[in-house]
Amino acid sequence: xxVGVRELPELHPVAGVYVGTTAAGIRKPDRKDLVVFExxxxxxxxxxxxxxxxxxxxxxxxxxxxxxxxxxxxFLINTGNANAGTGAQGMRDAEVTCAALAQETxxxxxxxxxxxxxxxxxxxxxxxxxxxxxxxxxxxxxxGWKNAAQGILTTDTVAKGCSRQVEVDGQRWTLxxxxxxxxxxxxxxxxxxxFIATDAAVxxxxxxxxxxxxxxxxxxxxxxxxxxxxxxxxxLVATGKxxxxxxxDRNDPHYAAFMHALTEVCTDLAQQIVRDGEGATKFVSIxxxxxxxxAECLQVAYAVAHSPLVKTALFASDPNWGxxxxxxxxxxxxxxxxxxxxxxxxxxxxxxxxGRDPDYSEAQGQRVMDRDELTIRIVLARGKVNETVxxxxxxxDYVRINAEYRS
Amino acid sequence: xxVGVRELPELHPVAGVYVGTTAAGIRKPDRKDLVVFExxxxxxxxxxxxxxxxxxxxxxxxxxxxxxxxxxxxFLINTGNANAGTGAQGMRDAEVTCAALAQETxxxxxxxxxxxxxxxxxxxxxxxxxxxxxxxxxxxxxxGWKNAAQGILTTDTVAKGCSRQVEVDGQRWTLxxxxxxxxxxxxxxxxxxxFIATDAAVxxxxxxxxxxxxxxxxxxxxxxxxxxxxxxxxxLVATGKxxxxxxxDRNDPHYAAFMHALTEVCTDLAQQIVRDGEGATKFVSIxxxxxxxxAECLQVAYAVAHSPLVKTALFASDPNWGxxxxxxxxxxxxxxxxxxxxxxxxxxxxxxxxGRDPDYSEAQGQRVMDRDELTIRIVLARGKVNETVxxxxxxxDYVRINAEYRS
Numbered sequence: 110x111x112v113g114v115r116e117l118p119e120l121h122p123v124a125g126v127y128v129g130t131t132a133a134g135i136r137k138p139d140r141k142d143l144v145v146f147e148x149x150x151x152x153x154x155x156x157x158x159x160x161x162x163x164x165x166x167x168x169x170x171x172x173x174x175x176x177x178x179x180x181x182x183x184f185l186i187n188t189g190n191a192n193a194g195t196g197a198q199g200m201r202d203a204e205v206t207c208a209a210l211a212q213e214t215x216x217x218x219x220x221x222x223x224x225x226x227x228x229x230x231x232x233x234x235x236x237x238x239x240x241x242x243x244x245x246x247x248x249x250x251x252x253g254w255k256n257a258a259q260g261i262l263t264t265d266t267v268a269k270g271c272s273r274q275v276e277v278d279g280q281r282w283t284l285x286x287x288x289x290x291x292x293x294x295x296x297x298x299x300x301x302x303x304f305i306a307t308d309a310a311v312x313x314x315x316x317x318x319x320x321x322x323x324x325x326x327x328x329x330x331x332x333x334x335x336x337x338x339x340x341x342x343x344x345l346v347a348t349g350k351x352x353x354x355x356x357x358d359r360n361d362p363h364y365a366a367f368m369h370a371l372t373e374v375c376t377d378l379a380q381q382i383v384r385d386g387e388g389a390t391k392f393v394s395i396x397x398x399x400x401x402x403x404a405e406c407l408q409v410a411y412a413v414a415h416s417p418l419v420k421t422a423l424f425a426s427d428p429n430w431g432x433x434x435x436x437x438x439x440x441x442x443x444x445x446x447x448x449x450x451x452x453x454x455x456x457x458x459x460x461x462x463x464g465r466d467p468d469y470s471e472a473q474g475q476r477v478m479d480r481d482e483l484t485i486r487i488v489l490a491r492g493k494v495n496e497t498v499x500x501x502x503x504x505x506d507y508v509r510i511n512a513e514y515r516s
Numbered sequence: 517x518x519v520g521v522r523e524l525p526e527l528h529p530v531a532g533v534y535v536g537t538t539a540a541g542i543r544k545p546d547r548k549d550l551v552v553f554e555x556x557x558x559x560x561x562x563x564x565x566x567x568x569x570x571x572x573x574x575x576x577x578x579x580x581x582x583x584x585x586x587x588x589x590x591f592l593i594n595t596g597n598a599n600a601g602t603g604a605q606g607m608r609d610a611e612v613t614c615a616a617l618a619q620e621t622x623x624x625x626x627x628x629x630x631x632x633x634x635x636x637x638x639x640x641x642x643x644x645x646x647x648x649x650x651x652x653x654x655x656x657x658x659x660g661w662k663n664a665a666q667g668i669l670t671t672d673t674v675a676k677g678c679s680r681q682v683e684v685d686g687q688r689w690t691l692x693x694x695x696x697x698x699x700x701x702x703x704x705x706x707x708x709x710x711f712i713a714t715d716a717a718v719x720x721x722x723x724x725x726x727x728x729x730x731x732x733x734x735x736x737x738x739x740x741x742x743x744x745x746x747x748x749x750x751x752l753v754a755t756g757k758x759x760x761x762x763x764x765d766r767n768d769p770h771y772a773a774f775m776h777a778l779t780e781v782c783t784d785l786a787q788q789i790v791r792d793g794e795g796a797t798k799f800v801s802i803x804x805x806x807x808x809x810x811a812e813c814l815q816v817a818y819a820v821a822h823s824p825l826v827k828t829a830l831f832a833s834d835p836n837w838g839x840x841x842x843x844x845x846x847x848x849x850x851x852x853x854x855x856x857x858x859x860x861x862x863x864x865x866x867x868x869x870x871g872r873d874p875d876y877s878e879a880q881g882q883r884v885m886d887r888d889e890l891t892i893r894i895v896l897a898r899g900k901v902n903e904t905v906x907x908x909x910x911x912x913d914y915v916r917i918n919a920e921y922r923s
Contacts, residue, residue: 161842162845162846162847162849162852162854163841163842163845163854163870164845193842194837194838194870194872195871196869196870196871196872197870198871228838229841230841230871230872417824417914418918421914421915421918421919422919424915424919425919427919430637431600431601431635431636431637431746434570434601434636434746435600435636435746438570438746439567439569445569447569460601462604463570463601463603464603464637465602504915505916505919507824507828508831508911508912508914511824511825511828511829512828512831512832512834512912
């Protein structure tokens with residue numbers, strides 16, 4: 110059950126982007142499971158991909174085509190099957206599906222990027238996928254985003270999308286994105302896919318840098334293990350159809366506005382994934398402040414976010430601060446000054462001077478822990494860097510979902 | 517429920533070691549919770565301790581006294597309270613209890629090493645602890661090991677002990693050890709304590725090296741996060757009362773026999789801890805073979821052992837090999853040759869050539885997964901180093917135990 114989830118917001122069309130969705134029967138009948146994105150000529154595409162060594166065939170193929178600087182015209186996305194752990198046959202299958210879409214649309218195979226999500230290790234049902242292409246193409250539409258948001262889901266309980274419009278010198282940029290991913294670490298369901306498009310014109314190298322930076326501040330700050338599943342991908346597409354002049358570098362006066370909007374869209378999508386985390390009953394921000402470096406802040410934050418003991422205490426709404434303290438202590442730093450560290454639950458300080466705050470009472474901690482959304486704040490008092498990651502609790506349902514899946 | 521647990525075996529007395537146990541009412545009435553070890557003069561003591569920064573007051577005190585090369589004569593062990601996260605007061609409390617035992621026995625405070633396990637962040641009940649000392653001292657006995665094995669438990673469901681005797685040139689060494697720790701990561705219950713004694717005479721520097729090596733091959737190979745709780749300690753005591761001549765260095769003809777017996781005792785105790793893991797329904801060996809280094813073997817092994825998805829699949833007895841593959845893939849190596857890697861479940865090969873073994877069938881995997889004890893074997897085909905770690909599954913009971921504890 111997702112925490113604090115809203116209705117899918119209005120998803121503004123992006124000039125030059127058309128989206129078509131169909132039910133191809135990839136794994137289950139009558140379920141939207143095939144999505145095609147079409148981009149106008151001249152569209153620039155940037156991508157960040159899983160760092161898992163066993164990355165899936167479609168990921169390898171998409172990276173290869175992007176690296177060849179092809180003029181990308183289509184994304185071909187299927188759910189129900191990840192085409193991962195499928196060896197050489199998986200690569201051939203991915204190529205065949207891209208070639209089929211290319212033939213239908215009159216582009217070259219390398220102008221189609223494939224994305225798959227679903228069960229690992231089963232052969233991609235190429236025939237059913239290819240048979241679904243004409244219907245997906247027939248309903249290509251500038252307003253097809255909402256259908257696509259549903260068409261890329263696996264075990265997600267809600268569709269995820271976000272849209273922003275930015276006024277620039279009397280002109281306008283639109284940024285619209287959709288994502289899938291059911292919260293916590295789930296490599297075999299190919300944790301996360303995100304597709305974001307904008308009509309902004311952005312120089313290709315800058316577009317890649319923008320995506321890296323925005324995804325670092327968003328998708329790489331959630332403990333979905335976003336960088337480690339076999340199929341993760343986050344794509345940013347810029348059609349250049351907006352009347353706002355091209356963004357060429359970071360010194361452009363409008364660069365900050367673009368990055369701000371892009372980071373907002375990415376962060377919103379990333380948080381929607383956490384809120385829909387498997388079995389999640391809480392949405393938890395872990396904020397590490399006054400660190401000497403970003404790396405050490407993140408190391409502490411992830412040690413807390415990944416601790417099964419902290420996560421089960423969160424599920425139980427138990428202000429068991431000893432577990433947080435112990436997780437900070439094992440984060441791997443030997444030079445922390447224990448007496449300087451403070452730990453807070455929202456507005457309540459629970460730890461100072463290396464032990465429980467004398468003014469802390471269990472009732473105060475309980476009050477915060479009873480909330481659906483809360484922040485664990487750890488003040489390292491070593492420097493000027495702050496970092497935040499977002500995570501969920503570890504519930505009975507997490508074990509149930511992951512133990513019963515496939516059975 | 518512990519997996520494959522036996523009765524506590526016979527624990528042979530160790531010449532020069534006397535053990536006394538009592539119920540001091542530290543946290544609960546009528547429960548054995550206070551243990552005193554007494555060692556004969558000339559006993560050598562070595563220890564390895566938690567690397568958690570927030571290590572508890574007794575750990576800091578024990579390390580300090582050991583570093584001063586005091587002639588250690590007593591261990592003072594309490595359960596029910598970890599004296600961790602207790603700030604400066606915790607240190608004073610630990611010192612006071614050591615001083616009290618020292619006064620009762622006519623030694624100096626620094627000849628007493630303290631060990632505490634239990635709840636974090638509550639003040640040590642010094643008065644009750646000190647009041648229990650006369651009774652613990654009154655029942656000091658060479659045969660007190662079994663009582664002590666019970667007296668150091670927290671949430672453990674079974675007492676843990678191991679004893680070996682080694683014949684050397686017509687003489688004999690005895691090694692006897694007890695341990696506590698309820699399996700998986702549980703820093704707030706001060707995961708693991710182990711006390712091992714031998715009548716062997718061992719040069720002090722060599723004794724420390726022996727303990728480091730043996731604990732690396734045993735306690736540091738279980739995913740109890742043995743090195744990360746606030747109170748972990750593993751102590752090795754050598755009284756020198758055996759008639760076997762002193763072991764002075766690694767070239768001693770009997771060194772190998774001693775290390776073998778010590779490693780056996782440590783491994784047996786470590787595995788008993790895993791078998792009694794919280795909510796454990798399976799005992800799983802993760803064996804990584806043909807790695808280029810010990811570090812990379814362990815990195816792969818722990819990535820698999822710590823994966824919640826692998827652990828829930830184990831709980832469900834689901835041969836979900838995609839989860840194992842994905843865990844190996846995210847272990848952090850970029851130079852692995854995916855096509856060379858093999859993954860086995862006991863005698864069944866599930867992965868080769870970067871995908872599912874064509875000869876593998878789900879029925880074969882199911883047959884292995886239905887076992888209470890099984891081995892996940894990962895062949896890296898890169899070198900000559902092998903490493904094994906031991907772990908458990910992640911069950912409903914793990915969440916229940918850790919969510920309900922304290923409530």
